[in-house]
Amino acid sequence: MMKKAPSLDPEKLAADLTAGKRAALARAITLVESKKSEHRHMAHQLIQKVLPLTGRAFRLGITGVPGVGKSTTIDTLGSNLTAAGHKVAVLAVDPSSTRTGGSILGDKTRMSRLAVDPNAFIRPSPSAGTLGGVAAKTRETMLLCEAAGFDVILVETVGIGQSETTVADMVDFFLVLMLPGAGDELQGIKKGVLEIADMIAVNKAEGEGATRARSAASDYRAALHILAPKSPTWTPPVITISGLENEGLDHLWEQTGIFRERMQASGEWQEKRSQQQVAWMWDMLQQRMMEALKTNSKTAGRLKTLESSVRDGTTAVSLAVDELADLMGLQD
Numbered sequence: 001m002m003k004k005a006p007s008l009d010p011e012k013l014a015a016d017l018t019a020g021k022r023a024a025l026a027r028a029i030t031l032v033e034s035k036k037s038e039h040r041h042m043a044h045q046l047i048q049k050v051l052p053l054t055g056r057a058f059r060l061g062i063t064g065v066p067g068v069g070k071s072t073t074i075d076t077l078g079s080n081l082t083a084a085g086h087k088v089a090v091l092a093v094d095p096s097s098t099r100t101g102g103s104i105l106g107d108k109t110r111m112s113r114l115a116v117d118p119n120a121f122i123r124p125s126p127s128a129g130t131l132g133g134v135a136a137k138t139r140e141t142m143l144l145c146e147a148a149g150f151d152v153i154l155v156e157t158v159g160i161g162q163s164e165t166t167v168a169d170m171v172d173f174f175l176v177l178m179l180p181g182a183g184d185e186l187q188g189i190k191k192g193v194l195e196i197a198d199m200i201a202v203n204k205a206e207g208e209g210a211t212r213a214r215s216a217a218s219d220y221r222a223a224l225h226i227l228a229p230k231s232p233t234w235t236p237p238v239i240t241i242s243g244l245e246n247e248g249l250d251h252l253w254e255q256t257g258i259f260r261e262r263m264q265a266s267g268e269w270q271e272k273r274s275q276q277q278v279a280w281m282w283d284m285l286q287q288r289m290m291e292a293l294k295t296n297s298k299t300a301g302r303l304k305t306l307e308s309s310v311r312d313g314t315t316a317v318s319l320a321v322d323e324l325a326d327l328m329g330l331q332d
Helices: 010-018 022-033 037-053 070-083 108-115 131-147 162-168 191-196 209-226 249-266 268-295 300-311 317-327
Strands: 058-063 088-093 120-123 152-157 173-178 199-202 238-240
Touching: 010 022, 010 037, 010 131, 022 037, 022 120, 022 131, 037 131, 058 070, 058 162, 058 249, 070 088, 070 108, 070 120, 070 152, 070 249, 088 108, 088 131, 088 162, 108 120, 120 131, 131 152, 131 268, 152 162, 162 191, 173 191, 173 249, 191 209, 199 209, 199 249, 209 238, 238 249, 249 268, 268 300, 300 317
Parallel strands: 058 152, 058 173, 088 120, 088 152, 173 199, 199 238
Antiparallel strands: none
C-alpha cells in the first residue's frame, strides 16, 4: 500500500496550519479545492480538526461594479490593518472564472502591497465550477485562513448579479462601493444590492471627485431611507472614501467595529452566523445531490437523453424530473 504523502496527511496539515506555516495553508486550500473523492474525505477531516479554531475573524464582504476601485481600496485598507497588527486574508468569489478558466485575481499586482505583505494572504477564486461550487470552496478557505490565525477576512465579489448575494450570505458585514457622480441605473447597481448593504462607501472622493462623491452619498442616503433596514439596531451609513489616497478608510473600519459591538450586544451576530452555517449545509447538500445525479450509473446516461428530449419539446419537464427522481429512489 502506497504511503500517503505527508503534505496531504490531515493530522500533520492541521498541525502545520495552526502553527501558522504559510505553505501549509496553501496546501490545505488546494486540498479542499480538489475534486478527487479521496481528497474530499481528507479535506473534511482537516476542516473538522481545525473547526474549534475558526469563527473568530471578522468577515467583510466587498462588492462594486468594475472600475469602482475595489482592488485599490482592498489593498489600502488591508495594508492599514496589517500595519495595525491584524492578519488579513483576501478571498474572491468570481463566477466569471468558470467561463474563462482563469481567475481575475490571478495577477496579484492588482494588490501590490498586500501581495508582498507577510501578514496578508491573497487567494484567487477557484477556476472551475458553478457559482455554488466556488462559494462552497471560498467558505472552506475562509475557515482554513481563520485556523491559520488570520483575524480579518476580506471577501471580494468580482462578478455581478447573484455573486453579490452569495458573498453577503457568508460574511458578517457587506460593504458596497459606489462611484461618484453616477446614478444607480448608470452603475448597474440594483435595488437588491442596496437592501443587503451594511454600508455604502462612495469611492474616488479625491480631488475634483470629492464634491461629486458627497453629492452621490447624499443621493444614496435618500435611497436607503426608502428601504426597510435589515436590523433594528443598525442603519447602514453612507460615507465617502478614497482608496487611492487612503482617505476615510479609518472611519470605515471604525464603523465596522461599532456594527460588530451592536450586533453582538443584540444577539444578532451569533444568530446570523448560525443561520449561515445551516444555509451552507443545505447548499453543500444540493451540490452533492447534483453531483450524484450526474455521476450515478442509473441516471447519468438517461439524463442526457431526457435533457435532449426536453430541449426539443418531446418530453414534458415534469415527466423528465419524475423519471430521474424515480431512478434516484426519491419518489414516494
